[in-house]
Amino acid sequence: MTKLRALAPSLLLASTLLAAPAFAQRTAPAAAVVDPAIAKLRDAALTDDVAYDIVEGLTTEIGPRPDGSPAEERARQWAVAKLKALGFKNVRIEPYALQNVWVRGAETAEILSPYPQPLRLTALGNSGATPPEGLTLPVAYFASFNDLLLAPAGSLTGKIAFVSNAMQPTQDGSSYGSQGAARFVGPNIAATKGAAAIVIRSIGTDHGRGPHAGNTNFAPGVTPIPAAALSVADAENLERMVKLGKPVTLHLTLTPTVAPTRLSGNVVAEVPGTDPAAGTILIGGHLDSWDLGTGAIDDASGVAITTAAAKRLMDAGKHRRTIRVVWFGDEETGGFGGIAYAKAHAGEVHALAAESDFGADRVWRFETNLPETAKSLADRLAVALAPIGIVRGSGVGGDGTDVGPMLRTGVPAIDLNQSGLRYFDWHHTPEDTLDRIDPEQLRQNVAAWTTMLALVADAPETMGPVTPKK
Amino acid sequence: MTKLRALAPSLLLASTLLAAPAFAQRTAPAAAVVDPAIAKLRDAALTDDVAYDIVEGLTTEIGPRPDGSPAEERARQWAVAKLKALGFKNVRIEPYALQNVWVRGAETAEILSPYPQPLRLTALGNSGATPPEGLTLPVAYFASFNDLLLAPAGSLTGKIAFVSNAMQPTQDGSSYGSQGAARFVGPNIAATKGAAAIVIRSIGTDHGRGPHAGNTNFAPGVTPIPAAALSVADAENLERMVKLGKPVTLHLTLTPTVAPTRLSGNVVAEVPGTDPAAGTILIGGHLDSWDLGTGAIDDASGVAITTAAAKRLMDAGKHRRTIRVVWFGDEETGGFGGIAYAKAHAGEVHALAAESDFGADRVWRFETNLPETAKSLADRLAVALAPIGIVRGSGVGGDGTDVGPMLRTGVPAIDLNQSGLRYFDWHHTPEDTLDRIDPEQLRQNVAAWTTMLALVADAPETMGPVTPKK
Numbered sequence: 001m002t003k004l005r006a007l008a009p010s011l012l013l014a015s016t017l018l019a020a021p022a023f024a025q026r027t028a029p030a031a032a033v034v035d036p037a038i039a040k041l042r043d044a045a046l047t048d049d050v051a052y053d054i055v056e057g058l059t060t061e062i063g064p065r066p067d068g069s070p071a072e073e074r075a076r077q078w079a080v081a082k083l084k085a086l087g088f089k090n091v092r093i094e095p096y097a098l099q100n101v102w103v104r105g106a107e108t109a110e111i112l113s114p115y116p117q118p119l120r121l122t123a124l125g126n127s128g129a130t131p132p133e134g135l136t137l138p139v140a141y142f143a144s145f146n147d148l149l150l151a152p153a154g155s156l157t158g159k160i161a162f163v164s165n166a167m168q169p170t171q172d173g174s175s176y177g178s179q180g181a182a183r184f185v186g187p188n189i190a191a192t193k194g195a196a197a198i199v200i201r202s203i204g205t206d207h208g209r210g211p212h213a214g215n216t217n218f219a220p221g222v223t224p225i226p227a228a229a230l231s232v233a234d235a236e237n238l239e240r241m242v243k244l245g246k247p248v249t250l251h252l253t254l255t256p257t258v259a260p261t262r263l264s265g266n267v268v269a270e271v272p273g274t275d276p277a278a279g280t281i282l283i284g285g286h287l288d289s290w291d292l293g294t295g296a297i298d299d300a301s302g303v304a305i306t307t308a309a310a311k312r313l314m315d316a317g318k319h320r321r322t323i324r325v326v327w328f329g330d331e332e333t334g335g336f337g338g339i340a341y342a343k344a345h346a347g348e349v350h351a352l353a354a355e356s357d358f359g360a361d362r363v364w365r366f367e368t369n370l371p372e373t374a375k376s377l378a379d380r381l382a383v384a385l386a387p388i389g390i391v392r393g394s395g396v397g398g399d400g401t402d403v404g405p406m407l408r409t410g411v412p413a414i415d416l417n418q419s420g421l422r423y424f425d426w427h428h429t430p431e432d433t434l435d436r437i438d439p440e441q442l443r444q445n446v447a448a449w450t451t452m453l454a455l456v457a458d459a460p461e462t463m464g465p466v467t468p469k470k
Numbered sequence: 471m472t473k474l475r476a477l478a479p480s481l482l483l484a485s486t487l488l489a490a491p492a493f494a495q496r497t498a499p500a501a502a503v504v505d506p507a508i509a510k511l512r513d514a515a516l517t518d519d520v521a522y523d524i525v526e527g528l529t530t531e532i533g534p535r536p537d538g539s540p541a542e543e544r545a546r547q548w549a550v551a552k553l554k555a556l557g558f559k560n561v562r563i564e565p566y567a568l569q570n571v572w573v574r575g576a577e578t579a580e581i582l583s584p585y586p587q588p589l590r591l592t593a594l595g596n597s598g599a600t601p602p603e604g605l606t607l608p609v610a611y612f613a614s615f616n617d618l619l620l621a622p623a624g625s626l627t628g629k630i631a632f633v634s635n636a637m638q639p640t641q642d643g644s645s646y647g648s649q650g651a652a653r654f655v656g657p658n659i660a661a662t663k664g665a666a667a668i669v670i671r672s673i674g675t676d677h678g679r680g681p682h683a684g685n686t687n688f689a690p691g692v693t694p695i696p697a698a699a700l701s702v703a704d705a706e707n708l709e710r711m712v713k714l715g716k717p718v719t720l721h722l723t724l725t726p727t728v729a730p731t732r733l734s735g736n737v738v739a740e741v742p743g744t745d746p747a748a749g750t751i752l753i754g755g756h757l758d759s760w761d762l763g764t765g766a767i768d769d770a771s772g773v774a775i776t777t778a779a780a781k782r783l784m785d786a787g788k789h790r791r792t793i794r795v796v797w798f799g800d801e802e803t804g805g806f807g808g809i810a811y812a813k814a815h816a817g818e819v820h821a822l823a824a825e826s827d828f829g830a831d832r833v834w835r836f837e838t839n840l841p842e843t844a845k846s847l848a849d850r851l852a853v854a855l856a857p858i859g860i861v862r863g864s865g866v867g868g869d870g871t872d873v874g875p876m877l878r879t880g881v882p883a884i885d886l887n888q889s890g891l892r893y894f895d896w897h898h899t900p901e902d903t904l905d906r907i908d909p910e911q912l913r914q915n916v917a918a919w920t921t922m923l924a925l926v927a928d929a930p931e932t933m934g935p936v937t938p939k940k
Binding site for chain 2: 056059060061062063064070071074114115116117118120207208209210233236237240241244293294430431433434435
C-alpha cells in the first residue's frame with residue numbers, strides 16, 4: 001500500500017486513541033497514528049480462511065514430517081503447489097543436506113519391580129541405543145534437574161536416572177527454558193555421572209499419556225546414553241512408586257539409529273516489492289515436525305499464519321519492500337533450515353526478520369529490537385495492534401531458531417508472541433493435531449501478522465542494522 | 471445406627487425442607503424426614519480420604535488389570551489386604567474360571583494412499599486377527615452406523631469398512647447406548663455384509679490420540695473379522711481424506727489370540743448386620759480394567775467409593791442389615807464376575823443391590839425401582855441427598871452389569887448416577903489414569919453412598935422382591 005506514504009500523519013488520528021486512559025499512553029503514544037486502511041486490512045484478516053486451510057492440508061495430506069524423511073519431501077512438493085496456487089512469485093525449493101540424521105527405533109519400558117506396569121515413553125532425539133533386548137537396571141530418582149546436578153560423580157553407575165522435573169505453563173513460554181534443561185542437557189549430565197540410561201518426565205504442562213519428544217545434546221567426547229521422556233502421567237505414577245520406598249527396577253528398550261546424509265530443503269515464496277534497495281522482509285515458520293503428532297501447532301500454524309498474512313498484503317496492492325515467506329525445512333533437529341537459508345542468502349539486504357513458531361493461540365504481546373531511528377514505526381505498531389488485544393512488551397525482540405542466523409547478522413526483528421498457556425500441553429506429542437487449532441485464535445494471528453507486514457512493508461524508516469539480542 | 475429406628479419421624483424435620491419452593495415438593499415431599507445423624511454422616515463423608523487412597527493404590531501398585539491376567543491376580547491379593555486393613559469382616563476371594571479369554575496382540579495401521587500416514591488404533595475385544603503381515607485393502611466409508619446398516623449385502627467384500635460414527639457427551643451417558651452400537655454390533659454387521667475388516671471411530675467424546683478399547687460381539691456362526699477403534703483424532707483425519715475424493719487404501723495388522731481357561735475371582739468383604747433375616751445389601755464396582763490405562767475411572771473409583779462408604783457405616787456403629795462390598799472380577803469382557811456372584815449366592819436374601827461404574831464425577835441423580843410399600847424410603851433418600859446436589863430422577867432404577875444378574879432375580883435397586891459429561895473422554899483409553907479423578911467430586915460420591923447406605927441399612931421397610939427393569 002504505497003499510498004500510505006503520501007498521507008500526512010496528522011490526518012491519521014487513530015480512533016482507538018481518543019478515549020485511551022492515561023496508563024495506556026506508555027504503550028500507545030498519542031503521536032503515533034496509523035492509516036485507517038491498515039485497520040481495515042487488519043479487521044478483514046479476522047475472517048481469514050487461508051491459514052486454516054494450510055494447516056488442514058498439511059496435517060491431512062502429509063501428516064508427520066520428520067527431518068529428512070520421505071514425508072518431508074512430499075511436504076515440500078505440497079508447499080510449492082500451494083504457494084503457487086495462492087499466487088506467490090519465485091516459488092522454489094532451496095535444497096540442502098542433513099548429516100547424521102537420528103532415526104527413531106523401538107521404544108518400550110516396563111517397571112519390573114516392585115509394581116510391574118508398562119510405561120509410555122518416547123526416545124529423545126540423539127538418544128543412544130540400548131541392546132536390542134533392552135536394559136534391566138535400578139532407578140536413581142531425582143525430583144528435579146537441580147537434584148541431578150547435585151549427584152556425586154560416579155554415583156549413577158549401573159543405574160537408570162529418573163528426573164521428574166515438573167513444568168508449569170507460562171504465558172511467555174519461559175518455563176520451557178528453565179524446566180526444559182532436564183531434557184536439553186539432563187542426559188549429558190547423567191552420562192558424565194556414569195548413568196547407563198536416563199528417563200525424564202516429559203517437558204510438558206499436561207497430565208496425559210502422550211510423551212513429549214524433542215532433542216537432547218551430548219557434549220563432544222560424551223558417549224550418548226539411552227534417553228527417553230516418560231508421559232507426564234507415567235512419570236507421576238513412577239514417582240508415586242519411588243516414594244513408597246521400595247527399590248524400583250526398570251526394563252528399558254530403545255533402538256534408535258543414525259542415518260547418513262539425507263536431503264532437506266527450504267521452500268521459498270515471494271511478494272515482490274517496488275524498491276529492491278529497501279531490503280527484504282523475511283517471515284515464516286518451519287515445515288518439519290516431530291513424528292508423533294501431525295505437526296499442527298508445531299509448526300503448520302506458523303507457515304500458515306505468515307503465508308496467509310503475506311497473501312493479504314499481495315492481494316491489497318503493491319508495496320515498497322519484498323516480502324519473502326520461507327517454510328524452513330529443519331527446525332526440530334538443530335535449526336539447519338535457518339542455517340542453510342542464511343548461507344544461501346548471505347549479503348542480501350534484509351529489512352526485517354520474524355517467525356511464527358509457538359502455536360496458534362492469541363498473540364498477546366509484541367517486542368522489537370528496532371533502533372531509535374525507527375521508534376515511530378514501533379509506536380504505530382502499538383497503536384495498530386492494540387484493538388486486537390496485543391500489548392507492547394517491555395523486553396527486547398529478536399527470538400527464533402529459523403530466523404536466528406539472519407538476526408545474528410544484525411537484521412532487526414519484530415516478535416509477535418502467542419500465548420503459551422496451552423502450547424506445552426501438546427508440544428511434540430501425539431496430540432499435536434488439527435483439532436488443537438482454534439480457528440478464531442488462528443485468525444487473530446493472521447490479523448496481527450497482516451497488520452505488522454502492512455506497516456513494515458511500506459515504512460519510510462530505515463530499520464537496521466541493529467545489535468543482535470544476546 | 472440402630473438408634474435411628476427408635477426415633478419418631480415427626481421429630482426429624484429436615485432443615486433443608488423449611489424453605490423449599492413449591493416446585494421442589496415433587497422430589498422432596500414435606501412428609502419425608504431424615505435423622506440429623508444421617509446428615510452428619512453425609513457431611514463428614516465430604517472429607518473422605520479412603521476412596522482416593524484406594525484409587526491411588528490400585529493405579530500405582532497394580533495398574534492395568536485385564537481379565538484373567540497376572541495383574542488381576544495381584545489386584546485380588548491387594549484388595550484382600552486392603553479390605554482387611556480397613557476392618558471389614560469375612561474378606562475372601564470367590565474364584566471362578568474364565569473361558570476363551572481374548573488377548574491383545576500387535577496392532578498397527580497405516581494409510582498407504584493417497585496420503586501415507588500412520589494411524590493410532592486399538593483392537594476391539596473379540597476382534598479376529600489379520601495375517602501376521604497385515605491386510606492391504608481399500609476403505610469403504612460410512613459416516614454413521616446407520617449408513618453401515620443400509621449397505622447392500624456383499625457390498626463390502628474385499629474392503630475394510632470405516633464407520634466414522636461420532637458420539638457427543640450426555641449427562642446420563644445415554645449416547646453410549648445409541649452411538650456405541652457402532653462398536654457393539656458394527657463389526658458383526660460388517661462381517662455379514664462381506665467386509666474383510668472394520669475400523670471405527672472410537673466410541674468417545676474426546677478429540678485425542680488415545681483409542682478407546684472395548685468389546686464387540688459376533689453372532690453365532692459369524693466368523694470374527696479384524697476390528698479396531700481408531701483414536702478420534704485419527705478417525706477425523708481419515709474422514710477428511712476420504713472426503714477429498716480419492717480412493718483410500720489401508721494397511722491393517724491386528725494379531726490378537728484367544729487363551730484357554732484363566733482364573734478370575736470376586737473379592738468379597740462384609741459389614742455384618744444385626745438382623746440376618748432383613749437381607750444383605752450388595753454394593754460394589756469392578757476390579758478388572760482395560761489394558762490401555764490404569765483403570766482409575768473404570769473402575770477403581772467404583773470399588774473405592776462403595777468401600778469408603780461401607781467403612782463409614784461400619785465405623786458409625788451397628789446396623790440392621792449386612793452390607794456386602796464386592797470388587798467384581800470381570801466386568802469388561804462379559805460381566806462374568808456378576809454372573810459368578812449370582813451363581814454362588816443364589817437363594818440368599820438380598821435387600822438391595824447397587825453398583826458404581828461410571829467414573830467419579832458428581833452424582834447428580836438417583837433412581838430406584840422400590841415398590842410402593844417402600845415409597846417412604848425413597849422420599850427420605852430424596853431429602854437426604856438434595857443438600858449435596860442430587861435430584862430424584864423420573865425414571866426407574868436398576869442398571870448395572872455387575873449387579874445385573876441379582877437384579878434380574880427381583881432384588882430392588884437404587885442407582886446413584888454420576889455425571890457422564892467427561893466420562894467418555896477417557897473411558898477405555900490410555901488416559902484413564904489417577905489424574906482424571908477430581909478428589910472433591912470423588913468425596914461427593916462417597917457422601918452420596920454413605921447417605922444411601924445409612925438409610926437403607928436400617929430402613930424398617932421391606933423393599934423387595936420387585937419386578938426387574940427391562
